[in-house]
Amino acid sequence: MSLTPTIDATIDDQAARAAWLYYVGGLTQDQIASEMGLSRQRAQRLVSRAAAAGLIHVRLNHHLARCIGLEAALRERFGLVRCRVMPGLGPSRDPVRSIAPAAAEEMERVLAESGSRVIALGTGRALRGMVDALSPVEAPQHRLVSLLGNIALDGSASYFEVIMRLAEKVRAPHYPMPVPVLVDTVEENRTLQALGAVRKVRGLAQKADVTFVGVGQMSEDAPLMTDGFLTPDELHEIQRAGAAGEVAGWIYDGQGRYLDLSLNARLTGVRVEIATPERPVIGIAAGAAKIVALRAALTSGIINGLVTDEPTAAGILAG
Amino acid sequence: MSLTPTIDATIDDQAARAAWLYYVGGLTQDQIASEMGLSRQRAQRLVSRAAAAGLIHVRLNHHLARCIGLEAALRERFGLVRCRVMPGLGPSRDPVRSIAPAAAEEMERVLAESGSRVIALGTGRALRGMVDALSPVEAPQHRLVSLLGNIALDGSASYFEVIMRLAEKVRAPHYPMPVPVLVDTVEENRTLQALGAVRKVRGLAQKADVTFVGVGQMSEDAPLMTDGFLTPDELHEIQRAGAAGEVAGWIYDGQGRYLDLSLNARLTGVRVEIATPERPVIGIAAGAAKIVALRAALTSGIINGLVTDEPTAAGILAG
DNA sequence: GGTGCGCGTGAGTATTTGCCCATACGGCGA
DNA sequence: TCGCCGTATGGGCAAATACTCACGCGCACC
Numbered sequence: 001m002s003l004t005p006t007i008d009a010t011i012d013d014q015a016a017r018a019a020w021l022y023y024v025g026g027l028t029q030d031q032i033a034s035e036m037g038l039s040r041q042r043a044q045r046l047v048s049r050a051a052a053a054g055l056i057h058v059r060l061n062h063h064l065a066r067c068i069g070l071e072a073a074l075r076e077r078f079g080l081v082r083c084r085v086m087p088g089l090g091p092s093r094d095p096v097r098s099i100a101p102a103a104a105e106e107m108e109r110v111l112a113e114s115g116s117r118v119i120a121l122g123t124g125r126a127l128r129g130m131v132d133a134l135s136p137v138e139a140p141q142h143r144l145v146s147l148l149g150n151i152a153l154d155g156s157a158s159y160f161e162v163i164m165r166l167a168e169k170v171r172a173p174h175y176p177m178p179v180p181v182l183v184d185t186v187e188e189n190r191t192l193q194a195l196g197a198v199r200k201v202r203g204l205a206q207k208a209d210v211t212f213v214g215v216g217q218m219s220e221d222a223p224l225m226t227d228g229f230l231t232p233d234e235l236h237e238i239q240r241a242g243a244a245g246e247v248a249g250w251i252y253d254g255q256g257r258y259l260d261l262s263l264n265a266r267l268t269g270v271r272v273e274i275a276t277p278e279r280p281v282i283g284i285a286a287g288a289a290k291i292v293a294l295r296a297a298l299t300s301g302i303i304n305g306l307v308t309d310e311p312t313a314a315g316i317l318a319g
Numbered sequence: 320m321s322l323t324p325t326i327d328a329t330i331d332d333q334a335a336r337a338a339w340l341y342y343v344g345g346l347t348q349d350q351i352a353s354e355m356g357l358s359r360q361r362a363q364r365l366v367s368r369a370a371a372a373g374l375i376h377v378r379l380n381h382h383l384a385r386c387i388g389l390e391a392a393l394r395e396r397f398g399l400v401r402c403r404v405m406p407g408l409g410p411s412r413d414p415v416r417s418i419a420p421a422a423a424e425e426m427e428r429v430l431a432e433s434g435s436r437v438i439a440l441g442t443g444r445a446l447r448g449m450v451d452a453l454s455p456v457e458a459p460q461h462r463l464v465s466l467l468g469n470i471a472l473d474g475s476a477s478y479f480e481v482i483m484r485l486a487e488k489v490r491a492p493h494y495p496m497p498v499p500v501l502v503d504t505v506e507e508n509r510t511l512q513a514l515g516a517v518r519k520v521r522g523l524a525q526k527a528d529v530t531f532v533g534v535g536q537m538s539e540d541a542p543l544m545t546d547g548f549l550t551p552d553e554l555h556e557i558q559r560a561g562a563a564g565e566v567a568g569w570i571y572d573g574q575g576r577y578l579d580l581s582l583n584a585r586l587t588g589v590r591v592e593i594a595t596p597e598r599p600v601i602g603i604a605a606g607a608a609k610i611v612a613l614r615a616a617l618t619s620g621i622i623n624g625l626v627t628d629e630p631t632a633a634g635i636l637a638g
Numbered sequence: 639g640g641t642g643c644g645c646g647t648g649a650g651t652a653t654t655t656g657c658c659c660a661t662a663c664g665g666c667g668a
Numbered sequence: 669t670c671g672c673c674g675t676a677t678g679g680g681c682a683a684a685t686a687c688t689c690a691c692g693c694g695c696a697c698c
Contacts, residue, residue: 041679061373064339087339348684
């Protein structure tokens with residue numbers, strides 16, 4: 001066996017080693033360069049590559065007093081099973097950055113269970129951030145199941161694939177919803193629902209032990225619209241019907257009651273029903289635009305767990 | 320509730336917030352300063368304070384090819400239940416920095432078990448590093464027990480307290496060994512061993528489900544000597560008797576067989592007997608000086624799990 | 639009340655890092 | 669074979685960061 005420790009096969013190996021020396025060892029990029037026999041620029045590129053590729057995870061080991069206070073208040077007011085409030089990053093930054101590591105910790109807590117669990121998953125940017133922030137763990141004892149598909153009306157797949165990425169990281173059996181989120185007609189939907197594959201996934205999702213979902217707002221920047229599931233006209237009509245938010249595509253009003261919309265008959269996904277302490281539904285969402293949607297979902301108990309950030313938590317409680 | 324988000328009570332809160340903005344948010348220290356209403360220097364100090372205090376944890380999300388190879392080789396050669404090899408940090412750096420995060424992950428894996436476990440712990444710098452690198456988790460279902468005390472012959476407590484720190488982080492019931500590691504006479508030892516408290520701790524330690532220990536070398540820089548448990552003369556005598564290493568104070572030879580020393584009768588701690596797959600003993604150690612001690616302990620099966628670094632792993636396998 | 643000590647602060651400065659650009663390398667089609 | 673294009677590389681430079689030092693404040697002790 002060669003004793004030269006610095007020769008690795010792949011570029012990712014090099015990047016990981018450079019990042020290790022940088023972040024864990026505390027070497028400067030110059031030192032890394034000479035240690036690994038590279039130019040400083042290359043060392044710098046490797047470190048930044050590792051950071052960009054998510055090879056290194058940074059976590060804060062301290063609950064801020066203010067965040068703890070908000071957690072306690074939310075827990076009490078809405079009877080939450082789980083609640084995490086992370087510090088905000090200022091208005092100009094994506095709040096997903098802030099909540100993703102905490103959401104990943106919640107997911108890891110579930111994955112660490114030795115008994116077999118069924119874990120249901122929504123879609124969206126926040127969930128995708130959670131998966132990206134997750135440390136790979138072998139957890140083949142669990143089953144992962146989608147609540148809804150990943151394909152828009154026009155056939156395009158969403159960028160924010162969640163279940164496959166997660167399955168890859170934890171090596172668990174997974175059951176994506178193999179149909180578009182929304183179909184054109186009620187008949188089409190009926191046909192799809194009759195498919196064995198769809199029925200199996202639905203059945204599994206409905207008995208999920210724990211569910212992780214994003215929460216969508218129904219304002220002008222509604223993810224349902226920006227992701228191409230609704231036209232602006234449809235959105236406005238639904239807004240007039242009192243829409244406050246949406247979980248896995250199912251739209252509810254300001255009290256968190258699901259709305260009886262014609263759209264519903266064309267939705268293929270599984271509707272998340274009222275969460276229980278034994279089968280919690282964890283909402284992962286943050287941002288000023290989502291405050292109303294979150295408060296409604298918490299009020300009626302569509303979700304009974306929450307990972308959010310400080311300003312969002314304050315906003316929810318202020319209402 | 321105040322909506323000014325940047326005023327925190329304690330300095331640690333401030334440090335944690337600054338570090339969060341810096342590491343997770345990616346703000347510059349200038350931006351943090353204006354966000355929190357501080358001078359840039361103060362922001363810098365807060366960030367470095369948080370880093371020094373271990374408020375932030377960095378973990379690498381990638382197994383280097385070379386390390387995986389070493390892990391596989393060690394596993395195969397010594398029949399290990401668990402094995403982690405982390406990249407080395409170069410000869411001038413403390414290898415504990417390198418192995419502590421990986422050891423913490425192993426510990427977290429045990430703590431995440433939902434069933435109640437008895438976790439036995441040795442002492443030493445490596446274990447202390449592991450505890451420092453551990454993320455706080457509530458794990459009150461487990462019991463933590465010391466294999467040996469923390470007090471030297473002269474009554475001074477070791478700097479590397481492990482069990483209390485760990486208990487604090489995980490909020491688990493804990494049973495420190497309430498006596499000095501080594502006593503002056505055999506009679507004293509007999510008296511102490513008769514104490515109910517000691518017998519209870521010994522009993523618990525002997526039925527531990529998993530054990531984490533450091534591994535001490537018996538060369539001139541033996542931790543047993545530098546920590547004040549042995550005089551140089553005693554060390555040399557024991558070296559002549561064939562000492563290769565030590566686990567929890569119990570000294571063994573180059574084949575990992577415990578030596579029959581007069582010293583043994585004055586040791587108060589629990590001797591780690593042969594590990595089994597059901598009740599693994601994980602060794603946490605790295606450094607060129609420890610290679611011989613580790614190889615011996617692995618050979619006889621005193622430990623059947625290992626967390627070490629790359630050069631140490633290569634050295635063990637080279638013998 | 640003076641004096642010395644320790645701690646925290648801000649200014650200045652050296653080091654380190656991130657980024658841009660010119661250049662070299664290698665594949666590929668004309 | 670030549671020229672083109674995409675990619676990777678190292679030099680240089682501006683920004684960001686870490687360190688040092690002198691100062692000021694509070695506090696305890698004299």
